[in-house]
Amino acid sequence: MPVRGLPFDDVVSDLRARELAWLGADVPWFDAHTHIGHHDPDGAEADPHELIEALDVAGQQRALVFAMQEPDGYREPNAWVLRSAAESDGRLMALGRIDPNAPDALEEAQRCLADGARGFKLHPRSDAFGLPHPVVEQVVALAGEHRLPVLFHAGRGIPDLGESVLHMAADHPGARLILAHAGISDLGLLGPRVAEFENIMFDTSWWHISDMLTLFSTVPPGQIVYASDMPYGGSRFPSFLMLRCARAVGATPEQAAAIAGGQLARVVAGDELMDLGPALGTGNLGRRILAYERVISYLTGAAHMVFRGGDPTEPLALARLGCQAPEDGEHRAVLHEAEGFIALAQQRLGDGLNPIAVIHPAITAMVLVGTAEALQSP
Structure with a gap:
């Protein structure tokens, strides 16, 4: 079956076409946040070919992929994700999902890197941990050694990640810490401060317009990466929303193109990040209606x-x-x-x-x- 939402987010097709015309042709898209799996307690599920189908529907090229919640642990699911990425002709790149409460968490992280993972996913809600956490610190340190990303769930269902993120960013400058879901758990606290920490980033896998405009106006554009959260939705709506918000705060097409995929490509390659200028502020948003x-x-x-x-x-x-x-x-x-x-x-x-x-x-x-x-x- 197709990715949940894929048959329904066609409602934005005409609106999205206008945003894509503003962006310009031949911009490569790289989605920072997709999942596969069949055992998540919330009932959502997806296979690799379904993600690729959704990318094709939206005219997008690549995605980071990791395991959904797995009540029986992540060793086999991570192995499946890595195999799926290896068999995808470059369309999918794997993140190893790590439960820091598992006794073999660090060994699993090392095993994932050895088998080709391009970073890690940590989920404090579904895997029931908070920050600071000593094993999380070790995983971030490992990512830092290889200049790779660590994607944190930073959406609903958790307390804020808070000052721990700032401390880890400072202590492990090689790690790129990506706060998922527009970092809504921490956006008010960290958004205005992350310009001092270029290795703290936010993905755009969220839906509420006030949160998204806050993200795009308070966080430098070079620290924002496009994401869909598939299979929880399709790929057309989140790309429309990202472009609409970028344009609303006054971003240039070049800045939006970097958010769409160019900056994430540098993240997973371990390259220096593009400097896309300061946060764009609220001056372009107009009156309160x-x-x-x-x-x-x-x-x-x-x-x-x-x-x-x-x-x-x-x-x-x-x-x-x-x-x-x-x-x-x-x-x-x-x-x-x-x-x-x-x-x-x-x-x-x-x-x-x-x-x-x-x-x-x-x-x-x-x-x-x-x-x-x-x-x-x-």
Whole structure:
């Protein structure tokens, strides 16, 4: 079966085409965050060929891949990931997933590197650890010796990673520490400080427009890398969202191209990173529009209801009502466009489709209103 979400994120195809036209042709894409596996307790699963199919649908070239949560340990799953990468004709590159609580954690990390891994994945929520942690420090030190990345889950379900990230970055300058999911657990604390630590990076595998604009405005563009989180979604929506946010804060196509893949290629090769300038700030984002913020707040509620298995009917209805505006209203055109996507989300909900089918049009509407002021025509 295809990657979850792949049949449904086509709703952004026309919008994404505009962003790709701005970016320019022949930009190589390199996804920093994809998984394969069949035993994750959350029920998600994927095979390597399904990731490659999703890359092809989006016209993307490469992805880092690692094991999903494996209740029985990571030795065999890591071996499968490494074999899959070796058989992918360069489309997939493996990260070894390490549980620092496992008695053989460091040995597994060393084994993965010997067999071709290009870094490590650590997941403090599903593998139940916090920072600081002595084995995590050892894994980061090992990555630093080889100038390779360590990708940390830094999304929902954990306390902040905090000062430990800064300490590890300073102590192991060769390691590239990538905080996944826009680093939302630490974005407010670390975002304004990471310019001092070029080896702290953030991936873009997240969906909320306020978080994403915070990421793109407070973190230097050279410290942001594109990511999708497949198979939890497809590849078209996250690439649209990344480009839209980059353009909204005033990034150049050259900076966006580096985020899309050029910088990650340097990370996994152990090369010096590109300096893409300072954080771009909020000056390009425009006015605060309360009508847009109302829609964003209701769509946030709807998305959280879907992710938690609840009924998003009411917040979707309120979001759509929030798009109402007088005929001569200043923001009517933007709200009308967003309303069309919310209506599609409602239709899909009523049709009883997979809940992920509801998410894509809903959060597309969120992105449209959240970036409208920055991208409005003169």
